[in-house]
Amino acid sequence: MGCGRVGAMLAWMLDREGHEVTIMDIDPNAFRFLPPDFKGIPIVGNGIDEDDLRRAGIETADAFVAATRGDNRNVMACQIAKHIYGVPKVVCRIFDPIREDLYRRLGLVTISPTVVSAKLLKEALEQ
Amino acid sequence: MYIIIVGGGKVGYYLARTLINEGHEVLVIEQDPRKCERIADELGTVVLRGDGCEASTLAEAGASRADMLIAVTGDDEDNLVACQVAKVRFKVPRTIARINNPKNERIFKRLGIDVTVSATNVILEHIEHEVPTHPLTRLLELRDLGLEIVEVRIPPTSPVVGKRLADVKLPSPSVLAAIISRGRGAVIPNADTVFQAHDEVLAVVSPDIEAEFRRVLTGS
Numbered sequence: 001m002g003c004g005r006v007g008a009m010l011a012w013m014l015d016r017e018g019h020e021v022t023i024m025d026i027d028p029n030a031f032r033f034l035p036p037d038f039k040g041i042p043i044v045g046n047g048i049d050e051d052d053l054r055r056a057g058i059e060t061a062d063a064f065v066a067a068t069r070g071d072n073r074n075v076m077a078c079q080i081a082k083h084i085y086g087v088p089k090v091v092c093r094i095f096d097p098i099r100e101d102l103y104r105r106l107g108l109v110t111i112s113p114t115v116v117s118a119k120l121l122k123e124a125l126e127q
Numbered sequence: 128m129y130i131i132i133v134g135g136g137k138v139g140y141y142l143a144r145t146l147i148n149e150g151h152e153v154l155v156i157e158q159d160p161r162k163c164e165r166i167a168d169e170l171g172t173v174v175l176r177g178d179g180c181e182a183s184t185l186a187e188a189g190a191s192r193a194d195m196l197i198a199v200t201g202d203d204e205d206n207l208v209a210c211q212v213a214k215v216r217f218k219v220p221r222t223i224a225r226i227n228n229p230k231n232e233r234i235f236k237r238l239g240i241d242v243t244v245s246a247t248n249v250i251l252e253h254i255e256h257e258v259p260t261h262p263l264t265r266l267l268e269l270r271d272l273g274l275e276i277v278e279v280r281i282p283p284t285s286p287v288v289g290k291r292l293a294d295v296k297l298p299s300p301s302v303l304a305a306i307i308s309r310g311r312g313a314v315i316p317n318a319d320t321v322f323q324a325h326d327e328v329l330a331v332v333s334p335d336i337e338a339e340f341r342r343v344l345t346g347s
Contacts, residue, residue, distance in 0.1 A: 048203065048204055048231075049228065049230070050230050050234070051230070070204065071180075071208075072180055072202070072204040072205050072207065072208040073204045075204070075207075075208055075211075076203070076204040076207050076208070079207075079234075079238055080234055083237060083238060084234060084237060096181065098181065098182045098183065099180070099181070099182070099208070099212070102182065102211075102212060102215060102216055105215075106211070106215060
């Protein structure tokens with residue numbers, strides 16, 4: 001869910017490894033980030049709308065990743081995937097480190113690009 | 128009570144004004160400086176500028192001593208997160224979320240929000256009430272009990288018209304609470320009460336038998 005730079009690159013990487021990938025974005029123009037050789041399925045839809053999620057195949061998905069710009073949108077979509085549809089693997093991108101900490105404690109697998117980039121930048125400075 | 132309202136749009140503003148008039152301590156959290164200014168001008172120092180989904184803003188708002196948090200922004204995901212942060216991090220006893228997409232009602236309930244209010248559903252229910260093609264209206268859901276209060280209008284073509292309550296086999300569980308009829312006014316029905324055309328029957332039923340209940344009373 002979310003076809004920005006990160007979502008598109010992740011989708012492409014998974015696609016190259018032979019996974020069946022569906023990528024969803026609310027904006028049809030977002031799919032321009034996908035390379036021409038991407039074999040997965042782009043779907044225009046809202047990741048926090050149950051009907052759209054079902055259309056994208058959430059009921060049979062093995063994994064779900066939310067990588068839109070909106071933390072709350074990602075959190076809500078991941079909770080729907082995990083708690084309503086029982087998707088086995090769910091990963092949620094949350095920029096705000098405090099919110100990330102809270103939802104990690106509530107059982108979501110979370111990645112905060114803010115924390116990760118700050119750490120990497122600091123490491124690069126220290127080398 | 129100390130009540131925090133997340134979202135200072137029209138709903139948040141009128142809600143705050145009403146709750147203040149009722150004597151509650153109210154704080155509105157709003158991001159847009161212009162909306163903050165308007166609320167401060169009209170209601171006094173009851174507004175905090177910030178993101179109501181952020182723990183630091185809620186801490187500043189004194190969420191840990193709040194009795195209730197009501198999230199009424201125009202975005203369902205923001206209302207969900209504000210309620211969850213309030214509940215989990217600040218142990219706010221009661222959280223209420225406004226829902227814009229009626230499909231989210233079930234999801235919010237599953238994710239632990241105490242009460243949800245869907246303006247779309249409220250309007251739909253009003254339409255149902257006014258349009259006679261819908262002979263059954265859900266008036267109130269008693270969610271924790273798995274029951275609902277419904278109103279059924281008895282059409283002139285119904286098989287129960289002219290019958291005594293004792294002679295009509297209603298599905299279980301259901302209890303008739305009152306019958307409002309044109310001639311008799313409101314009556315508490317007993318076994319000898321006779322159904323008349325255009326009666327409005329108020330009943331407590333289980334959602335599982337709602338369709339069957341309607342079928343028995345309306346014949347369709």
